[in-house]
Amino acid sequence: MMNDEYLIQEFNAGNVSAFNTLVWRWEKPIYNFILRYIGDSEQAKDVMQHCFIRVFKSLGKLKDHSRFSSWLYQIAMNLCRDELKKKKHQTYSISEVRDFDDGNKTDQKIVLADKEQDAAKLTHHENLAELLQKALKTIPEEQRVVIIMKQYHGMKFTEIADVLKTPLNTIKSRMYYGLDALHNVLQRWGVDREDLGYEM
Amino acid sequence: MKCNDYRLLMMDALYDEISGVDKKTLDTHLKSCPDCRVKYHTLQTTTQTLKKWEDVEPHVNLTFVSQPASRIADFFRNLKSWKLPVRMGVAVASLLLLLSLFNTKIQITDGQFAFETSLFSRGSQTPSPELVTQTDLDNMRQENYQMVATILDEYAKRNKIETAVLFDKFYDELEKQRRTDLQLVSNAVEQVQYGTTQRLQRTDRTLGTLIEYVNMQSQGR
Numbered sequence: 001m002m003n004d005e006y007l008i009q010e011f012n013a014g015n016v017s018a019f020n021t022l023v024w025r026w027e028k029p030i031y032n033f034i035l036r037y038i039g040d041s042e043q044a045k046d047v048m049q050h051c052f053i054r055v056f057k058s059l060g061k062l063k064d065h066s067r068f069s070s071w072l073y074q075i076a077m078n079l080c081r082d083e084l085k086k087k088k089h090q091t092y093s094i095s096e097v098r099d100f101d102d103g104n105k106t107d108q109k110i111v112l113a114d115k116e117q118d119a120a121k122l123t124h125h126e127n128l129a130e131l132l133q134k135a136l137k138t139i140p141e142e143q144r145v146v147i148i149m150k151q152y153h154g155m156k157f158t159e160i161a162d163v164l165k166t167p168l169n170t171i172k173s174r175m176y177y178g179l180d181a182l183h184n185v186l187q188r189w190g191v192d193r194e195d196l197g198y199e200m
Numbered sequence: 201m202k203c204n205d206y207r208l209l210m211m212d213a214l215y216d217e218i219s220g221v222d223k224k225t226l227d228t229h230l231k232s233c234p235d236c237r238v239k240y241h242t243l244q245t246t247t248q249t250l251k252k253w254e255d256v257e258p259h260v261n262l263t264f265v266s267q268p269a270s271r272i273a274d275f276f277r278n279l280k281s282w283k284l285p286v287r288m289g290v291a292v293a294s295l296l297l298l299l300s301l302f303n304t305k306i307q308i309t310d311g312q313f314a315f316e317t318s319l320f321s322r323g324s325q326t327p328s329p330e331l332v333t334q335t336d337l338d339n340m341r342q343e344n345y346q347m348v349a350t351i352l353d354e355y356a357k358r359n360k361i362e363t364a365v366l367f368d369k370f371y372d373e374l375e376k377q378r379r380t381d382l383q384l385v386s387n388a389v390e391q392v393q394y395g396t397t398q399r400l401q402r403t404d405r406t407l408g409t410l411i412e413y414v415n416m417q418s419q420g421r
Contacts, residue, residue, distance in 0.1 A: 016266040023262050031258035045260050056264055061281070132253045150215060151250045157217060172211040176243070183246040191249075 005065040012060055019059070023052050026069075029153060030076050036148045037080040038087070039133045047083055051076045070163045073153070077145060077163070084141070135185045143178030146171055201229070203236050210240050214247055 002010075002021065010018035030051060035044040054075055062071055136144050149155045149163070157175075161168045209226045212218035218226070230237045279287065296319060304317040 014266070016264055019264050020262075023264065027258055027260065027262060028255060031260070032255040035256070036253075041256075045258060048258060048260065049262060052262055052264075129253050129256075132250065147250070151247065152253075152255070157211070157215075169208055172208045175211050176207045179243050179246045180239075182250070183242050186246070186249065 004068045008059060008062070008065045008068060019056060022055075026072060027052070030072065033073065033076055033148060033153060034080055036133065036136060036152060037077070037145065038083050039137055043083060043087075047076070047079050051079050054079070067162075070159060073149065073155075073163050081141075131189075131191065135182055135189070138185050139178050139181045143174045143181065146174045147178045147182070150175055201225075203229075203233060206230075206236055210236075210243060213240075214243060 002018075004022065004025075007018040007022050011022070027048065031044055031048045034047045034051070035041060038044060038047065051072075055072060062068065136147070139147075145164070146160055149160045150157070155163075157168055157171050160166075161171045164171065206226060206229050209218060209222050213223060213226055230240055279290075282290070299319045300317050303319065304315070306316075307314040
């Protein structure tokens, strides 16, 4: 079995096929990481390509090959942040949701910053991924990235702390508050487990 | 421990990263604290909800191919990773190199190759043949005349000096010769004097002998 470290060595020795094997191995997790982070599939594809191009250019500088996955996620995360800075005006925030929620307490079942979305229509027509994507967008970025890394990429809390260069307890704390915020958002939108089970 | 202190343990427990001891501590607290029990349950529910969001295929065909190495491209790519002092050093070196290239003069005249460079432009440079005017030619001629005159002056001065040196040498030789001659004359005079003295003494002796003989003859008669 060719592990990442072996493939990196091969690539550094001039074997480009080894890099393509790395891409083939990591493109799906990285794509899904980026997709969940920025929430747009087309942008996610572009960012993923930039990510692997950057990896291709700078893999030779990576000294500790065992840290490849952490390094890869770091690059992906930085590119996502750059992308989000460009699209800052399109993101949803808790305050936006709260403000809108406060003004429509008796009205809608699901409240989003995007006011053109009809709550009932959303519940019935958007799939679970889109719903959770919108929910993730409502929580602070620093909590969202921890949830994505932990929940969808099975990273240990220590690994996340390493990637984000943040103390371990801070990571766990962000996870706690992120999950709590997500729960509140989903609850406000009237999404419960049964609904989700039905959607699936 | 307060309820807030169990949040981190809840996170560890949710993702099976909790130790046996901490698990027991958390379980004990959850049994005794309804609020935390509810909170832990909602966290579990949320994670279960999130789990239902499955990964999707990117449907992107990313294939990298090897390209011929470009040293210049690599240089500029690596430049970004250099530290500021190194970058500044390279920039200064490049500037100096550029300046020296701008102020480099290469000449091939009659098979003679000449190469000259400097950081800054030279104040007076030999004009190119195309730029020589009549005034320049006159100036050059005047300079040549002055140069020839100077050379002749120098030659004359040198000749004078050489002549003076020759006279000095000649005088010295004459003086030496004179002294030698005087010495010889002196020796000769001494010799003559000595010979004369000898002859006078001999004459005296002969005359004495003759006188004695004459006296003896006169006594014998």
